Amino acid sequence: MAVSNQSDLAETSRLEAFSDGVFAIAITLLVLELHAPVLSEGRRLWPALLHEWPQFAAYLASFAVLGIMWVNHHSMFRQIERTDRGLMFLNLFLLLWVTLLPFPTSMFAEHLKDESINAHVAAAVYSTNLTLAAIAFSLIWWYVLRNHLVEHQLTKAQLRKSVLRYSLGTLFYAAMIGISFLSAKVTLLIAFLLAMYYAFEQLRTRD
Amino acid sequence: MAVSNQSDLAETSRLEAFSDGVFAIAITLLVLELHAPVLSEGRRLWPALLHEWPQFAAYLASFAVLGIMWVNHHSMFRQIERTDRGLMFLNLFLLLWVTLLPFPTSMFAEHLKDESINAHVAAAVYSTNLTLAAIAFSLIWWYVLRNHLVEHQLTKAQLRKSVLRYSLGTLFYAAMIGISFLSAKVTLLIAFLLAMYYAFEQLRTRD
Amino acid sequence: MAVSNQSDLAETSRLEAFSDGVFAIAITLLVLELHAPVLSEGRRLWPALLHEWPQFAAYLASFAVLGIMWVNHHSMFRQIERTDRGLMFLNLFLLLWVTLLPFPTSMFAEHLKDESINAHVAAAVYSTNLTLAAIAFSLIWWYVLRNHLVEHQLTKAQLRKSVLRYSLGTLFYAAMIGISFLSAKVTLLIAFLLAMYYAFEQLRTRD
Amino acid sequence: MAVSNQSDLAETSRLEAFSDGVFAIAITLLVLELHAPVLSEGRRLWPALLHEWPQFAAYLASFAVLGIMWVNHHSMFRQIERTDRGLMFLNLFLLLWVTLLPFPTSMFAEHLKDESINAHVAAAVYSTNLTLAAIAFSLIWWYVLRNHLVEHQLTKAQLRKSVLRYSLGTLFYAAMIGISFLSAKVTLLIAFLLAMYYAFEQLRTRD
Numbered sequence: 001m002a003v004s005n006q007s008d009l010a011e012t013s014r015l016e017a018f019s020d021g022v023f024a025i026a027i028t029l030l031v032l033e034l035h036a037p038v039l040s041e042g043r044r045l046w047p048a049l050l051h052e053w054p055q056f057a058a059y060l061a062s063f064a065v066l067g068i069m070w071v072n073h074h075s076m077f078r079q080i081e082r083t084d085r086g087l088m089f090l091n092l093f094l095l096l097w098v099t100l101l102p103f104p105t106s107m108f109a110e111h112l113k114d115e116s117i118n119a120h121v122a123a124a125v126y127s128t129n130l131t132l133a134a135i136a137f138s139l140i141w142w143y144v145l146r147n148h149l150v151e152h153q154l155t156k157a158q159l160r161k162s163v164l165r166y167s168l169g170t171l172f173y174a175a176m177i178g179i180s181f182l183s184a185k186v187t188l189l190i191a192f193l194l195a196m197y198y199a200f201e202q203l204r205t206r207d
Numbered sequence: 208m209a210v211s212n213q214s215d216l217a218e219t220s221r222l223e224a225f226s227d228g229v230f231a232i233a234i235t236l237l238v239l240e241l242h243a244p245v246l247s248e249g250r251r252l253w254p255a256l257l258h259e260w261p262q263f264a265a266y267l268a269s270f271a272v273l274g275i276m277w278v279n280h281h282s283m284f285r286q287i288e289r290t291d292r293g294l295m296f297l298n299l300f301l302l303l304w305v306t307l308l309p310f311p312t313s314m315f316a317e318h319l320k321d322e323s324i325n326a327h328v329a330a331a332v333y334s335t336n337l338t339l340a341a342i343a344f345s346l347i348w349w350y351v352l353r354n355h356l357v358e359h360q361l362t363k364a365q366l367r368k369s370v371l372r373y374s375l376g377t378l379f380y381a382a383m384i385g386i387s388f389l390s391a392k393v394t395l396l397i398a399f400l401l402a403m404y405y406a407f408e409q410l411r412t413r414d
Numbered sequence: 415m416a417v418s419n420q421s422d423l424a425e426t427s428r429l430e431a432f433s434d435g436v437f438a439i440a441i442t443l444l445v446l447e448l449h450a451p452v453l454s455e456g457r458r459l460w461p462a463l464l465h466e467w468p469q470f471a472a473y474l475a476s477f478a479v480l481g482i483m484w485v486n487h488h489s490m491f492r493q494i495e496r497t498d499r500g501l502m503f504l505n506l507f508l509l510l511w512v513t514l515l516p517f518p519t520s521m522f523a524e525h526l527k528d529e530s531i532n533a534h535v536a537a538a539v540y541s542t543n544l545t546l547a548a549i550a551f552s553l554i555w556w557y558v559l560r561n562h563l564v565e566h567q568l569t570k571a572q573l574r575k576s577v578l579r580y581s582l583g584t585l586f587y588a589a590m591i592g593i594s595f596l597s598a599k600v601t602l603l604i605a606f607l608l609a610m611y612y613a614f615e616q617l618r619t620r621d
Numbered sequence: 622m623a624v625s626n627q628s629d630l631a632e633t634s635r636l637e638a639f640s641d642g643v644f645a646i647a648i649t650l651l652v653l654e655l656h657a658p659v660l661s662e663g664r665r666l667w668p669a670l671l672h673e674w675p676q677f678a679a680y681l682a683s684f685a686v687l688g689i690m691w692v693n694h695h696s697m698f699r700q701i702e703r704t705d706r707g708l709m710f711l712n713l714f715l716l717l718w719v720t721l722l723p724f725p726t727s728m729f730a731e732h733l734k735d736e737s738i739n740a741h742v743a744a745a746v747y748s749t750n751l752t753l754a755a756i757a758f759s760l761i762w763w764y765v766l767r768n769h770l771v772e773h774q775l776t777k778a779q780l781r782k783s784v785l786r787y788s789l790g791t792l793f794y795a796a797m798i799g800i801s802f803l804s805a806k807v808t809l810l811i812a813f814l815l816a817m818y819y820a821f822e823q824l825r826t827r828d
Contacts, residue, residue, distance in 0.1 A: 025439075
């Protein structure tokens, strides 16, 4: 029961392969939301491209978010030894928010420069998507700990630290929903900086 | 003949990898059918988004359907020890309905609020797609049983139960075609609830 | 040199995984070329859908073609023991025509019912795409035989038969280019029937 | 430390699988940027298709570029024995430019025949994307050498040659940015020829 056998390992690997596929597709589909500027006669391409900076900024932020999520998923599942149906469905709950992200990304880019409330709403929808993904990560981690699906070598301190880490991530993203109503542009910047922070924090503490 | 050898196992794993790829892509492509509301000057984003609830409801239902289908495919192929060309083509027949699903999903969302017969037709097309996928699952299971491609440890009772299970699923989805002509919205709700039912039923009986 | 070692096998498996990915994506992207009919006020959905039968027929034909190509690729690479850069590039040449197929499929569907020369041109472009894919398969097989990358257990008769088989396939598809100028609809039917023929021929002779 | 263990190998293989997925999707998404000509009544398809040659030329060039990049990535990671977070993020930096490529490809095709500065700008944006990908490859190689993540069998001469090779590639692509302002069409041709050169150079020197 405690020792993972061959078929359990196989199942974990198919779950990871499916998740990798979804992450890889979602991160690549982001490009479909980028549109070359439609130029009227005699207009120049370069200033038109610069004018469309919000779509590139949103692309970059979502690429960074999905990239770090994939690395995070990867790290998490390296510590998970066995899987069951419950984990499979919680993982689908996470993938729901991963696959959805291109939609709020595109909507965010479209309204980022709006002077109206629409910029704030688009930012809040984007932030809510990220928050729900962070909640999904927390639920998965809580579930695997509760059901003893992880490696036994983790110490109490490591466990506490890992739970704290996921809870804090969820809080950060939830705070972004509030910030959305202050400034859409700052919200996008924070999304990008949070991804960068997690990247460097992982580089420093885990290897 | 009874014992699966290395090359048979390899073939099963490539079949599963290909199927995983198709499931992962189909479930991720659903997002491309979501469109941010096109706002005229001075219109507000939030009510426009709420007004587009059918596309989010259809997205959620199809995500749940494809997710549970993937879990189901996964469970089924864990019990299949060997594969042959016949199984490969039946699997393609299933994948045909998996890859097609984004099309009726988008059409269903577009017509869900129509007062005319069109809402019922769109619901019926969607239900027919799900029914054909359920038939494909039944055919695969019937084929692997008949050709002794499954594990030998299954008892008679387990076999009977598994056949009954797939047949009932097909009946449920076929009934949805009829319900489509009563109410499109109820049809979509049932599609979602059936997926949830299968999720929890699997959680309970299989682990 | 003759015996495949671990790193050669690993390379073959990554080549197959990449090809599987491309096949899975191309077969799933076909659905993006399907468009729900745009209805004017009071028009009914069902007859409008039936009127759009060419796009469903073209979808089905291309799904069958890509499906059988994947099975064929699968069978071929099970017989290939080792790979080298030449094989990798010939495989990319094949994948070029695999990834391109959604484009002529969509164009074929759009012009299938045209009374003008355009229907024949669209059919010929589609047939040319299939012919180039068949040529790519023949080149790969010729290359692996010439460079001794296949299993040693194949007899002379089996080799001759396999070469004949790929050459005939290429001839059949090339003949479709000519038939395109007689009837676009017959061309599409032949594409579908050829895929079915290969499916059943493989079922019969290989297992 | 020097000997790669099971979990390191597993991690490398998941990194490669994720990258393969991204490459496979990016190369297949290129087709979505191809559009059948929209014909007014009585217009003929064939000349309209020929008139759209830039989109096919750009498709072919980007397919060749991504194809050779994938082969290159493949060769590089066969020499990498272990991975760490740093490598994972540098790899994401490379994949950023891989997934972005369909966007400048489509913009390049659209403006290739423009008489204005726009053709040059589109060519320069395309070349910049390729240059950034080449820089990413160089960074990865520099990083794995510095951190001793590669096989030990490489001689000093081989190492020097490999560093030179990546640096030269970066220089070639950077030079394309300059050439963009002389001729957009020549730039596209060079992108294709560089991919072909790398293909044949690898065929000759590596097997």
